[in-house]
Structures are given as C-alpha cells and as structure tokens.
Amino acid sequence: MRVLIAEDHALLRDGLIRLLEAHDFEVVEAVDNGPRLVPALVEHRPDVAVVDVRLPPTFTDEGLQAAIAARTEIPGLPVLVLSQHVDDLLMLTVSDDGVGGADPARGTGLRGIARRLAAFDGTMTVSSPPGGPTVVTMELPCVLSSPKTSPSSGTG
Numbered sequence: 211m212r213v214l215i216a217e218d219h220a221l222l223r224d225g226l227i228r229l230l231e232a233h234d235f236e237v238v239e240a241v242d243n244g245p246r247l248v249p250a251l252v253e254h255r256p257d258v259a260v261v262d263v264r265l266p267p268t269f270t271d272e273g274l275q276a277a278i279a280a281r282t283e284i285p286g287l288p289v290l291v292l293s294q295h296v297d298d299l300l301m302l303t304v305s306d307d308g309v310g311g312a313d314p315a316r317g318t319g320l321r322g323i324a325r326r327l328a329a330f331d332g333t334m335t336v337s338s339p340p341g342g343p344t345v346v347t348m349e350l351p352c353v354l355s356s357p358k359t360s361p362s363s364g365t366g
Contacts (some may be wrong), residue, residue, distance in 0.1 A: 214256040215240040216247045216273055217292070218265050226260060244272025251280040251287065263293040271301075278305055278345060298353045305345045312338035312346075320346065 213235050217223040220242075227237045238254040241247050244265040251259060259280070265272040277289040285307045314320035314336055323346075324334045332350035 211258065212236050212238050212254070212256040214238055214251055214254055214259045216242075216244075216250075216259065216261040216265060216276070218242045218262060222262075243267065244276045247273065247276040248280050248283065251276075252283050255284060256287075258288045258290065260290045260292065263291050274303055278303070281305060281307070281343065298351060300350045300352050301347065302350075303345060303347045305343050308342045308344055310338045310340050310342035310344055312336055312344045323348070 213230055215223060215226050215230075215237060217226060217240065223240050223242065227240055230237055238256050239250045241250050242265070244267070247259075247261065247265070259277060261273040261277050263271055263273045265276070274291055277287075277291060281287050281289070291303075312318065312320060314324055314334070320334070320336060326332075327334050327348055327350060330350055332348060334346065334348045336344070336346050338344040
C-alpha cells in the first residue's frame with residue numbers, strides 16, 4: 211500500500227515512516243507543510259494519506275483543508291487525519307464524494323446530530339452544494355465546565 215505522510219514534527223514524521231515501512235507499506239513522500247501537501251498527493255496519487263490537522267505556515271487547519279482540496283483532485287482518496295488535544299475545542303470534519311444536496315432542515319439524520327451537539331454547546335455546519343461534495347464540520351467544546359454541562363446548571 212502506498213502512503214503519503216504530512217507531518218511537520220520531524221520525530222513523529224520519521225517515526226511514522228519507520229513504522230509503516232516496517233510493516234511493508236511504501237511511503238511515497240513525507241511533506242512537512244500544508245502548501246506542499248496537495249501537489250504531492252496529486253503527483254503520487256497514494257492509496258492513503260496520513261495528515262496532521264495542523265501544519266505550517268499558520269498551524270491552524272492547513273492539513274485538513276489541504277486534504278479536502280486534494281479530494282476534489284483525487285475523488286475517493288482515503289485520508290487519516292491526525293490530531294492532538296491542544297485547544298478547548300474538538301473539531302471533526304467528514305466529507306464524501308457524493309452528489310451534494312444534504313440539508314439538515316429536511317429532517318435528515320444531520321438534524322439529530324446537530325441537536326445532540328447543541329446539548330453540549332457544540333455546533334455543526336454543512337456545506338453540500340449541488341454536485342457535491344458534502345462537507346460536515348462538527349465542533350464540540352472540551353472544557354471541564356460549560357453552561358449546559360456543569361453541575362451548577364442542573365443538567366450535568
């Protein structure tokens with residue numbers, strides 16, 4: 211299996227390469243920043259990409275955004291996004307190669323997910339233009355106390 215890695219920490223990047231190669235995976239390239247990721251994916255067309263969510267230059271979500279962009283160039287590309295807890299917010303993005311048109315207001319399962327996230331002060335955004343792809347981003351606070359879940363709120 212051909213793997214492309216995007217990880218800016220040299221120790222983790224080298225460790226991933228050694229681990230994968232020890233188990234007979236072929237690492238076709240390892241990049242250390244967001245701007246290099248999409249061109250590398252398009253050039254190598256790996257079987258899977260392992261991507262750090264935060265990459266240079268801004269260390270926000272370059273890895274995630276580059277993975278989403280790459281899937282428009284390489285539909286169906288499997289991407290494993292690595293993250294670590296460094297903020298008070300958990301963000302999860304799910305995308306597909308479908309035809310678009312997903313709308314939580316139409317009573318789909320997306321409405322139930324949004325309701326459950328809201329119970330914990332979470333949010334959900336859906337981008338699903340006609341022709342696709344659909345991208346659903348969910349955010350959930352990861353704090354010890356929030357207005358809806360702290361013991362003093364009567365709900366926790």
